[in-house]
Every structure is written in C-alpha cells, then in structure tokens.
Amino acid sequence: MARLKVGLIFGGKSGEHEVSLTSAFYIYNALDKKKYDVKLIGIDKKGVWHTGSVKELWINPGQTEITRLNVKTREITAVNKNGKVYLVDLNNGKIITNIDIFFPITHGTFGEDGCLQGFLELLGSAYVGPGVLGSAVGMDKDVMKKLFRDAGLSIGKFYTLRTGEKNNLAPIIRDLKFPIFVKPANLGSSVGVSKAKNRNELMKAIKVAFQYDTKVVLEENLKGREIECSVLGNEKPIASMPGEIKLQSDFYSYDAKYISPDAATPVPRADLKPEIAKKVRETAIKVFKVLNCEGMGRVDFFLTPKKLYVNEINTLPGFTSVSMYPKMFAESGIPYPKLLDKLIQLGMGRKKRSDKLKRDFIA
Ligand SMILES: Nc1ncnc2c1ncn2[C@@H]1O[C@H](COP(=O)(O)OP(=O)(O)O)[C@@H](O)[C@H]1O
Ligand SMILES: [Mg+2]
Structure with a gap:
C-alpha cells in the first residue's frame, strides 16, 4: 500500500x-x-x-x-x-x-x-485535530468559560476586559480578591499570564496581557491541585487516566513549562481516589463535547478539597518529550506512535464524513 x-x-x-x-x-x-x-x-x-x-x-x-x-x-x-x-x-x-x-x-x-x-x-x-469551531471556542478563554457556565460545569469567577472600553476595576478587585490571574483571552503556554498580588501589579499585568490580545480575562485564584486529562476521538471520545502537574513554583508559567525543569513536575498518572479519577474523565469528555471538539484535546482542572473546577482545554496540546497529552495516553495503554496513528485516522474519518454532506440544493 x-x-x-x-x-x-x-x-x-x-x-x-x-x-x-x-x-x-x-x-x-x-x-x-x-x-x-x-x-x-x-x-x-x-x-x-x-x-x-x-x-x-x-x-x-x-x-x-x-x-x-x-x-x-x-x-x-x-x-x-x-x-x-x-x-x-x-x-x-x-x-x-x-x-x-x-x-x-x-x-x-x-x-x-x-x-x-x-x-x-x-x-x-x-x-488532524478539532475543526474551526472547536478550535476557536477552545482557544478563547472568555467564550470557553461562558460555554462551560451554560453547560453547568464548575468554573471560577472571572471578568473580561476589552480594548477601548473603560473598566472600573474596583468592584472586580473587591469580588475576585488578590491574587488575581490576568491572561490574554487567546493564547497558551502561559504566555502573557500573570498572578497579580496588588493593584500595582494588576495594572502592569493587564498592560502585558493587552500586548497579546484585544481581550483580557481576570480570574479569581483557585487554590487546588492541577489535574489534566487527555481526550481522543470524534463522535465517541475517550479519556485517558488523569495526570497531575506538581508545582514547585508560584504557578505553571512559561518558564516552569519549558525552561526550568525543577519548577514543575508533570506526573502522567495522578494519585487520585477512583471516584475522583472517574469524575475527572467524565468531565473531560463533557468539556470536549460542549466545545464541539474533535480529534484531540487536553482538559485542565483545579481540584480543591471541595470541588473539581474546569480551567481550560488545549485543542493542540504539547507533544514534546515532557508533554502530558501523549504521556497520559501512554499510561492508559496507547503509546505515542499508536496515538499518532489514531489521530491521523480520526482526521481522515472526519473528512470522509464531511464529504458525504450535501453541498448543493436543487429544489
Ligand atoms: N484561576 C487560577 N487560579 C490559580 N491558578 C491559575 C489560575 N489560572 C491560571 N493559573 C495558573 O496559571 C497557569 C496558566 O494558566 P492557563 O489558564 O492554563 O493558561 P494557558 O492557556 O496559557 O496554559 C495554570 O496552569 C495555573 O498554574
Ligand atoms: Mg494551561
């Protein structure tokens, strides 16, 4: 062949x-x-x-x-x-x-x-990977959170700022309380993300985030374990066993992700009670479906003693030697090369499905 x-x-x-x-x-x-x-x-x-x-x-x-x-x-x-x-x-x-x-x-x-x-x-x-809609909504932290809220998923408090709009920060600060996370709405790898501990830092962080996007999201600080789960599939997605990012630094910054290996330890198999692991996997699949994703996605959570909060999805997650998406599937019995085979098959399958749709209409 x-x-x-x-x-x-x-x-x-x-x-x-x-x-x-x-x-x-x-x-x-x-x-x-x-x-x-x-x-x-x-x-x-x-x-x-x-x-x-x-x-x-x-x-x-x-x-x-x-x-x-x-x-x-x-x-x-x-x-x-x-x-x-x-x-x-x-x-x-x-x-x-x-x-x-x-x-x-x-x-x-x-x-x-x-x-x-x-x-x-x-x-x-x-x-390979999600189509236009899944990619777009999975990237926009503002729209994504609104879809999560609509689907009844647990998320932290957040506010969205837009370029050219005047924002009164005082009530936002009162509601979120410091530290406040500041992020460009459409980016990843923690580029432009800051944890602001006071008003001064907040102003600076907002300025930085606006360099990358016209929309900036402010979030309350969720103090929990960082749990991740890989999803694979089109109509019937499957979820891997959950993994965890163990942080030795303040948060999972760009530096902690790619530069300083001691700042964070990605653990491909999280130590979780079976019922919590089940909830993570089920929620990851729900997130994937709610956002109209296809192919692949890595869903990230904050797990507090009381609640499992959804943070975000990454629709084209990292595939480096330390990346969690392939590692979590390897832990779940799908090694890296086989995972790539499956992703390619899913992309081919979606194309076949799309080609079967009628593209003309004659009454
Ligand atoms: N609301 C929050 N509460 C606590 N930590 C957060 C919060 N938002 C982000 N973080 C920290 O910042 C990191 C990057 O934020 P994230 O929303 O995942 O952005 P990115 O898409 O760039 O990965 C997270 O992995 C986490 O360590
Ligand atoms: Mg992230």
Missing part, C-alpha cells in the same frame, strides 16, 4: 512558535515512516510557509529555548487542483507533492484558534 502523505505543519505567527517546533520534532520522529511519507511544513513568524528536510528546516531541534526555524529554505503554499491538495514552490510555481492529510501542531494564535483549520477546510484537505 502507498504511504499516506502527511503534511506536518509547525511554527506559525504565535508566541508558542518555538514550542510548536519542538512538538513537531518529536511527532516527526515518532511517526511510522513505513506508513507515512512525512512532508515538513514550517510557518515562519511572518506567516510564510517553508519546506525542506529535517536538517534544513530545524536549527537546534528539540530544545525549545534555542530551537529556530530556518527561513532560508524553500518557500511554498498549498493549493487545491482538481479536488486534490498539493504543495507548490512559490518561486517557480511547480508542484512539489500532493498531501493526503495535514497534521497541524501549531500551538497558539492562527494555528490553534481555527484560522489555519479554516484554511485547510477551504483547501478541501483532511487534517
């Missing part, structure tokens, strides 16, 4: 560009080359698509702090010709290869929020 042509997309115009390079590098290494002919697609910080070999594209692969995309590589785009999807060389207009399915592992803005997914839909291509 011919190998499936997989277009692995990484990088992008996002604060998580470097993390994406690392995730993609691990995915590339784990993909079974007997089954897949992997074409590498690196999107640079200006949004230009590049292709090349592993050696050409990745500078310092696998180390998030120093890894870079080599932009002196072949510039490309993707097109649909006669219903088939191709990569085309921008300089000579020649077709390089066809693609059967894209695997975007582009964390953050434009790559995880439905923008890239919309482009892949327009191309008519199969792709």
